[in-house]
Amino acid sequence: xxxxxxxxxxxxxxxxxxxxxxxxxxxxxxxxxxxxxxxxxxxxxxxxxxxxxxxxxxxxxxxxxxxxxxxxxxxxxxxxxxxxxxxxxxxxxxxxxxxxxxxxxxxxxxxxxxxxxxxxxxxxxxxxxxxxxxxxxxxxxxxxxxxxxxxxxxxxxxxxxxxxxxxxxxxxxxxxxxxxxxxxxxxxxxxxxxxxxxxxxxxxxxxxxxxxxxxxxxxxxxxxxxxxxxxxxxxxxxxxxxxxxxxxxxxxxxxxxxxxxxxxxxxxxxxxxxxxxxxxxxxxxxxxxxxx
Numbered sequence: 001x002x003x004x005x006x007x008x009x010x011x012x013x014x015x016x017x018x019x020x021x022x023x024x025x026x027x028x029x030x031x032x033x034x035x036x037x038x039x040x041x042x043x044x045x046x047x048x049x050x051x052x053x054x055x056x057x058x059x060x061x062x063x064x065x066x067x068x069x070x071x072x073x074x075x076x077x078x079x080x081x082x083x084x085x086x087x088x089x090x091x092x093x094x095x096x097x098x099x100x101x102x103x104x105x106x107x108x109x110x111x112x113x114x115x116x117x118x119x120x121x122x123x124x125x126x127x128x129x130x131x132x133x134x135x136x137x138x139x140x141x142x143x144x145x146x147x148x149x150x151x152x153x154x155x156x157x158x159x160x161x162x163x164x165x166x167x168x169x170x171x172x173x174x175x176x177x178x179x180x181x182x183x184x185x186x187x188x189x190x191x192x193x194x195x196x197x198x199x200x201x202x203x204x205x206x207x208x209x210x211x212x213x214x215x216x217x218x219x220x221x222x223x224x225x226x227x228x229x230x231x232x233x234x235x236x237x238x239x240x241x242x243x244x245x246x247x248x249x250x251x252x253x254x255x256x257x258x259x260x261x262x263x264x265x266x267x268x269x270x271x272x273x274x275x276x277x278x279x280x281x282x283x284x285x286x287x288x289x290x291x292x
Contacts, residue, residue, distance in 0.1 A: 007052040013042035034180050035233040043238045049247040050169070067142040067149055074148075075139035084130040127162040141181075145232065150177035158248065169248040171241075178236040 016039040047053055138151045152175025160167030 007048050008054050008057070009044075009046040011042070011044045012040055015040060034235050037235045037237070040236065040238040040241075042240065044242040044244075046244045046246070050245050051247075063142075064149065067140050067147075071143060072141045073139070074141050075137055076135060077137040079135040079138070080133070082132045084132070085127075129160050129162065131158040132156070146180055146182070148177070148179050148181050150179070151175065160248075166247045169243075169245040171243040173241045173243075174239065176236075176238040176241055180232060180235060 018037040020035050020037075045057065047057065133154070133156045135151065135154045138149075138154060140149050141147070142149070151173050154171070154173050156169070156171040158167060158169050
């Protein structure tokens with residue numbers, strides 16, 4: 001499947017959908033309220049420029065970054081961040097292969113369509129900075145939407161030339177899961193309904209209509225969530241996701257924007273200074289020192 005926009009490409013090799021039409025009868029907990037389990041195989045996103053990132057990609061990364069920075073990390077087996085500053089004697093940024101023998105990030109196969117980001121000009125020595133990050137078995141839970149984000153492996157790499165403001169960014173995530181799990185309130189409600197059943201539930205049990213009662217409850221709850229929040233009824237699984245930005249500016253990164261806002265808010269709360277101009281001067285100075 002191919003979705004082509006003016007500034008991006010999206011390819012999915014195969015989509016599999018499993019529907020839970022009768023969650024009560026199939027043993028699927030009604031309070032979980034998920035109707036579909038969707039598998040996305042060989043999911044690739046190629047964005048030509050971070051300045052023209054699609055709205056749905058921005059929303060996805062904003063939600064994920066909020067979860068990582070503000071919510072609960074339930075499991076993280078291993079993580080590492082590496083910064084390299086060296087000279088690249090090539091016209092283009094060299095694409096690594098899928099192996100990580102040298103400890104670098106496995107790159108997508110020529111991005112989505114085998115194209116390489118170009119830095120322009122003939123073969124010459126360009127100073128280059130490279131930031132590499134990886135994490136193994138990273139599970140984080142968002143209490144707002146009761147979603148558990150699971151990543152078996154995350155590899156990300158940012159390459160930036162010192163002579164240009166733009167670089168390239170590649171992210172490869174493996175064994176990705178986005179599952180809805182029962183919140184503490186839902187678990188308490190479920191335990192309460194079992195320990196202290198309502199009058200309607202007791203009447204249904206006495207008339208041997210317990211299965212019908214559970215089914216009706218599930219149908220009513222599903223209809224409500226289908227209207228208010230359709231994505232809350234879907235669980236996602238992707239064996240591998242490749243995200244590539246051919247031209248990437250660090251100022252367009254969600255982490256940079258959130259970090260700047262967090263720092264400004266911290267300064268306001270501590271009343272370190274009141275003039276906005278001094279905050280902006282400091283932030284710009286720090287960004288220029290570290291090459292942002």
